[in-house]
Amino acid sequence: MKDFLSVIDRRASVRAYTPETITPEQVECLLRAAMAAPSSKNRQPWHFVVVSHSAARQALSEQLPYARMLNEAPLSVVVCGDTDVHTGEAAISWVMDCSAAAENLLLAAAALELGAVWTGVYPYRERMDAVRKALALPENIVPLNVIAIGHPAKPPAPKDKWQPERVHYERW
Amino acid sequence: MKDFLSVIDRRASVRAYTPETITPEQVECLLRAAMAAPSSKNRQPWHFVVVSHSAARQALSEQLPYARMLNEAPLSVVVCGDTDVHTGEAAISWVMDCSAAAENLLLAAAALELGAVWTGVYPYRERMDAVRKALALPENIVPLNVIAIGHPAKPPAPKDKWQPERVHYERW
Numbered sequence: 001m002k003d004f005l006s007v008i009d010r011r012a013s014v015r016a017y018t019p020e021t022i023t024p025e026q027v028e029c030l031l032r033a034a035m036a037a038p039s040s041k042n043r044q045p046w047h048f049v050v051v052s053h054s055a056a057r058q059a060l061s062e063q064l065p066y067a068r069m070l071n072e073a074p075l076s077v078v079v080c081g082d083t084d085v086h087t088g089e090a091a092i093s094w095v096m097d098c099s100a101a102a103e104n105l106l107l108a109a110a111a112l113e114l115g116a117v118w119t120g121v122y123p124y125r126e127r128m129d130a131v132r133k134a135l136a137l138p139e140n141i142v143p144l145n146v147i148a149i150g151h152p153a154k155p156p157a158p159k160d161k162w163q164p165e166r167v168h169y170e171r172w
Numbered sequence: 173m174k175d176f177l178s179v180i181d182r183r184a185s186v187r188a189y190t191p192e193t194i195t196p197e198q199v200e201c202l203l204r205a206a207m208a209a210p211s212s213k214n215r216q217p218w219h220f221v222v223v224s225h226s227a228a229r230q231a232l233s234e235q236l237p238y239a240r241m242l243n244e245a246p247l248s249v250v251v252c253g254d255t256d257v258h259t260g261e262a263a264i265s266w267v268m269d270c271s272a273a274a275e276n277l278l279l280a281a282a283a284l285e286l287g288a289v290w291t292g293v294y295p296y297r298e299r300m301d302a303v304r305k306a307l308a309l310p311e312n313i314v315p316l317n318v319i320a321i322g323h324p325a326k327p328p329a330p331k332d333k334w335q336p337e338r339v340h341y342e343r344w
Contacts, residue, residue, distance in 0.1 A: 004283035007176045008205045008276055033180045035333045037275060038290050042331070047338050054342040092295045095264070096316070099271035103209060104180055107279070111176035118210050123264045135343045144268070159214070161207045166219050170226040171307045 007111045012158040014115025015069045017150025022052075022075040026112055030077065030149070033108035039097035045085035046094075046101050049078040049135050051146075059134035060146055064127055067119045073148035077105060078121075078131060084140045095122065098144045105147060115152035118145050179283045184330040186287025187241045189322025194224075194247040198284055202249065202321070205280035211269035217257035218266075218273050221250040221307050223318075231306035232318055236299055239291045245320035249277060250293075250303060256312045267294065270316045277319060287324035290317050 031048055039045065051057050052075050060078075061071035070076050079102045081094030102118060109116040121127045121143045131143040203220055211217065223229050224247050232250075233243035242248050251274045253266030274290060281288040293299045293315045303315040 004176050004179045005201065005205060005280060008208050008280060011208065011210075013210060029177065031339055032334055033177060035335060035338065036180050036183065036330070038183070038185060038278065040292055042333075044333060044335070044338075047340060049340045049342075049344065051342055056343050089296060092264075092267070093292070095267050096271040096274075096292075096294075099268040100275040102268075103272040103275040104279075106210065107276075108177060108180065120212055120265070120268075122268075124261060135340075137344050141344070158208070161214075161216055162204050163207060163216070166207065166216075167203055168219060168221045168307075170221075170223055171228055172221065172309050172313070 007107060010156065010158055011107055011110040012156040013117040014152045014156050015117050016153035017073050017115060018153055020074065020151045022114065022149060026114070027075065029112060030105050030108050034101040034105040037097070037100040037104045040086060040090065040093040043085050045082045046098050047080040047082060047141060049080065051076045051078065056134045060131065063130035063134070064119060064121070064146065067146060069117070070146060070148050073150045075149045077147045077149065078135060079144045079147065080137065080141045081144055082140055083142055095144065102145055102147060109149055114149055115156055116147050116149045118147055121145050179279060182328065182330055183279055183282040184328035185289040186324045186328050187289050188325035189245050189287060190325055192246065192323040194286065194321060198286070199247065201284065202277050202280050206273040206277040209269070209272040209276045212258060212262065212265040215257045217254045218270050219252040219254060219313060221252065223248045223250065228306045232303065235302035235306070236291060236293070236318065239318060241289070242318060242320050245322045247321045249319045249321065250307060251316045251319065252309065252313045253316055254312055255314055267316065274317055274319060281321055286321055287328055288319050288321045290319055293317050
């Protein structure tokens, strides 16, 4: 299981890619990992838009800040939440569920020796509107992020983020 | 890397545990995995309260719904967000960051052959108040969830959640 933990350690945000494409098998592997995430009441409020070569890619790349790499990435996955699934006080729960799914996808990419990066869309109104328009999302579907994926142009450089002072015992 | 993906597949919500304790090395491993998660602008707005045997455990077990297993779990980790870290339009970003950290922790538990379950706290006002009081959390620290962890009383039973109809190509 050391291997598994090394994948978690090795995951890093990768923003530059080689032109090599992602195979359909790899895409399915990434999406299967995403959908294996836990979700509140197991309601799985997620959808995934796979963008590879369309006008949508161009639009996302141009209209999202910090997202020019999308135009170089052979693949992007837009993780979306269905806001009709959790209602009332629980309405925001799609954010946790879709974040867990997105993290699974990032880890699966690292396991496949691909590089990926989470580009934030939610909660920024302008970015959400841009993605919604580019992908023709229905009203109840909110984009959480755009994950760019490709073969890393150079070896990923993970950060050491261990901060023991963030751990508290028994109480604050 | 098949091993890694099998851990993602194998992760399941485990709510019954043997009395065997979790070692300090395992605790550190879980928390290191959690802190290896990505976060918006790499701001790492997370804190972790490790609860094992205190009055806090009793209070959490009694006051949270669906959380009686906390009193049997040898360890619980309360994942918290610091709401001072992301501000303005980005304020809610601690939820994504802490959810990714929580998912890493759940996966690391599965990799260590431990069983764990995400018990929701945020966004439920009553649950948040109960946890805040039990752990003496400062005003700016919000509890996202309580993760109960132990050695599984029986083999975990992962669900197959693959739904190809949740995948859209190029646009909705």
